[in-house]
Amino acid sequence: MGAPKQRWNSEEEAALRTGIARHGVGNWRTILNDPELSSTLRYRSNVDLKDKWRNMNVIVIASSSRDKGRTAVKKTRAAPKNNDHFAAISAVTSDVDGEIVDTKPIASVPNEAWNTSSSKKAQSRLDNIIMEAIKNLNEPMGSHRTTIANYI
């Protein structure tokens, strides 16, 4: 995680989250084509987005459902042993939806962000966080990634 590998900075992560909030999970190509995001993500491929999102979800899932059944990832990789590392993320998740109850994810969200392919996949709590941020920010055209990042 040092040199050779292209670490994701907060700008890129925010852009990814914004793209997902706007176009939905799985529409990596669409996200990359978003003029707003393409500048930030121009060095990332759709596979990169997918992989990053996978990593992000692993962290969230591991931190939110550690009790029951990890198995988010195969080898045990997603099973943290110290909560400290996840404190920040857990704080965010629990702040928004507490324990994830289940999900009626985007259906109840009257935001045009999801209209493309909302029902494509089960959304993670991170999506809810983003949607929460967008809703609360209440910006008509969708919130800027930095704004969302700020909110979070």
Add this chain to the structure above:
DNA sequence: TTAGGGCTATGC
């Protein structure tokens, strides 16, 4: 084009 599996590099 997207999703999943696996490998490797890096940090602790």
Add this chain to the structure above:
DNA sequence: GCATAGCCCTAA
């Protein structure tokens, strides 16, 4: 040595 994060390969 273990855990994490990024990248590559392959299948659908």
